[in-house]
Amino acid sequence: MSQKVLLTGKEVNIILHRLACQLIENHTHFKDTVLVGLQPRGSFVAERLKQILVKEYGIEDLKLGLLDITFFRDDFRRSSQHLEANKTTIDFVVEDKRVVFIDDVLYTGRSIRAALTAIQSFGRPAEVELLTLIDRRFSRHLPIQPNYRGRQVDAINEERVKVNWKENQGEDVVYLIK
Amino acid sequence: MSELSVNHLLGIKYINEKDIQLIFETADHFKEVINRPIKKVPSLRDITIANLFFENSTRTRLSFELAEKRLSADVVNFSAASSSVKKGETLIDTVNNILAMKVDMVVMRHPNPGAGVFLSKHIDASIVNAGDGAHEHPTQALLDSYSIREKLGDVTGKKVVIVGDILHSRVALSNIYALQLQGAEVMVCGPKTLIPKYIDSLGVKVETNLKKALEWCDVANMLRVQNERMEISYFPSTREYTQQYGVTKSLLNSLNKEIVIMHPGPINRGVEITSEVADSNQAIILDQVQNGVAIRMAVIYLLASKIK
Numbered sequence: 046m047s048q049k050v051l052l053t054g055k056e057v058n059i060i061l062h063r064l065a066c067q068l069i070e071n072h073t074h075f076k077d078t079v080l081v082g083l084q085p086r087g088s089f090v091a092e093r094l095k096q097i098l099v100k101e102y103g104i105e106d107l108k109l110g111l112l113d114i115t116f117f118r119d120d121f122r123r124s125s126q127h128l129e130a131n132k133t134t135i136d137f138v139v140e141d142k143r144v145v146f147i148d149d150v151l152y153t154g155r156s157i158r159a160a161l162t163a164i165q166s167f168g169r170p171a172e173v174e175l176l177t178l179i180d181r182r183f184s185r186h187l188p189i190q191p192n193y194r195g196r197q198v199d200a201i202n203e204e205r206v207k208v209n210w211k212e213n214q215g216e217d218v219v220y221l222i223k
Numbered sequence: 224m225s226e227l228s229v230n231h232l233l234g235i236k237y238i239n240e241k242d243i244q245l246i247f248e249t250a251d252h253f254k255e256v257i258n259r260p261i262k263k264v265p266s267l268r269d270i271t272i273a274n275l276f277f278e279n280s281t282r283t284r285l286s287f288e289l290a291e292k293r294l295s296a297d298v299v300n301f302s303a304a305s306s307s308v309k310k311g312e313t314l315i316d317t318v319n320n321i322l323a324m325k326v327d328m329v330v331m332r333h334p335n336p337g338a339g340v341f342l343s344k345h346i347d348a349s350i351v352n353a354g355d356g357a358h359e360h361p362t363q364a365l366l367d368s369y370s371i372r373e374k375l376g377d378v379t380g381k382k383v384v385i386v387g388d389i390l391h392s393r394v395a396l397s398n399i400y401a402l403q404l405q406g407a408e409v410m411v412c413g414p415k416t417l418i419p420k421y422i423d424s425l426g427v428k429v430e431t432n433l434k435k436a437l438e439w440c441d442v443a444n445m446l447r448v449q450n451e452r453m454e455i456s457y458f459p460s461t462r463e464y465t466q467q468y469g470v471t472k473s474l475l476n477s478l479n480k481e482i483v484i485m486h487p488g489p490i491n492r493g494v495e496i497t498s499e500v501a502d503s504n505q506a507i508i509l510d511q512v513q514n515g516v517a518i519r520m521a522v523i524y525l526l527a528s529k530i531k
Binding site for chain 1: 225226248249251252255256259260261262263264265266267269294524527528530531
């Protein structure tokens with residue numbers, strides 16, 4: 046098994062700032078917008094983006110929730126892996142809000158399909174957008190594309206994209222593992 | 224997430240501490256789900272569950288049915304009172320007929336101890352014991368421990384007294400197994416006639432004085448006197464039982480600490496517990512009911528994940 050660095054910590058930081066600016070372009074004051082990080086790994090991207098938006102761009106009252114999609118997945122009893130649930134913390138109503146889903150890697154699109162169903166438990170959003178740090182194009186099983194993408198990657202199915210964060214692995218870095 | 228060590232939930236006796244923790248962690252997620260505006264997840268939409276109740280039940284049957292429906296399972300209900308059991312059909316025949324309709328899981332309450340274990344040896348479906356005679360009622364014990372964990376932070380090291388009709392109680396036996404697996408100390412308290420002869424073999428303390436028992440414990444789980452299972456008289460009168468083993472507010476106030484009061488229901492108000500106590504802040508009886516749905520969702524979800 047070999048691994049190649051796709052993005053260094055510095056590059057991740059630049060990309061996160063660009064994504065934050067793109068969000069501001071579309072959502073200005075975030076008055077009717079809520080960010081929703083998809084558990085488990087989307088939560089790191091979401092928290093970082095929130096930090097940048099609040100501290101560096103002075104966005105006030107930014108709402109961030111974390112959504113777990115385990116019970117909405119379509120591979121329950123079909124996967125050899127045991128599904129591990131995570132905490133959902135959405136303490137606001139999403140009814141008529143502009144929801145931005147945030148995840149680290151967009152691969153088959155099935156997690157996003159599950160998230161689209163799961164978010165309905167909290168109301169009917171006015172619209173849903175998708176932000177993803179890495180977009181593995183050519184791997185989609187469903188017609189789902191991101192509105193905001195950090196870096197597009199061409200990776201074959203046998204390869205794996207791994208995103209490490211300072212918070213859980215000690216450094217920000219994205220690997221392509223062959 | 225690891226998986227349960229069993230394919231059926233027949234009793235707490237057959238599971239281990241890790242299973243209990245896994246059920247609790249899963250129930251934490253489902254508790255959040257059932258507090259959402261839309262309280263339903265689609266996980267079990269291709270699973271069919273039969274609720275077979277050969278004995279009366281209100282709370283447990285509703286709780287199981289709600290748990291199943293919130294997981295999006297298809298549910299069929301059966302109660303012995305209106306079935307062919309009355310016409311002389313055997314348990315295996317009844318269940319096999321239901322399974323022939325492609326049912327994946329059976330939730331069963333039965334008056335005979337061991338009915339679930341017996342059935343598990345003859346059919347392929349996953350079985351959840353919803354109470355078998357005076358033997359076990361595992362989901363009740365799980366929700367009781369879960370409620371203690373929620374209220375006091377942990378079950379380990381806590382002192383729990385089970386008060387009342389221990390002899391006829393499946394709740395008591397399952398609770399003893401569950402609490403001991405989690406490292407709690409257990410005492411039973413009641414008239415000697417309602418305490419099983421071989422209770423010592425379970426490693427629990429026995430106390431016949433209610434005040435002493437309450438002074439010792441952190442949690443008191445009050446049981447109903449099961450008159451329907453009594454063929455002889457075990458105490459002189461209900462009035463005398465209440466005087467000796469009924470929990471009143473003044474009794475609780477006389478203790479030097481605040482203990483948690485639990486009751487698996489149905490409550491006989493004014494017998495084992497007064498209304499004032501049942502409706503007080505010390506009682507977590509309605510929390511138990513709410514937790515029951517989350518625990519049953521967790522049990523069904525985890526067992527269903529093993530159906531291939």
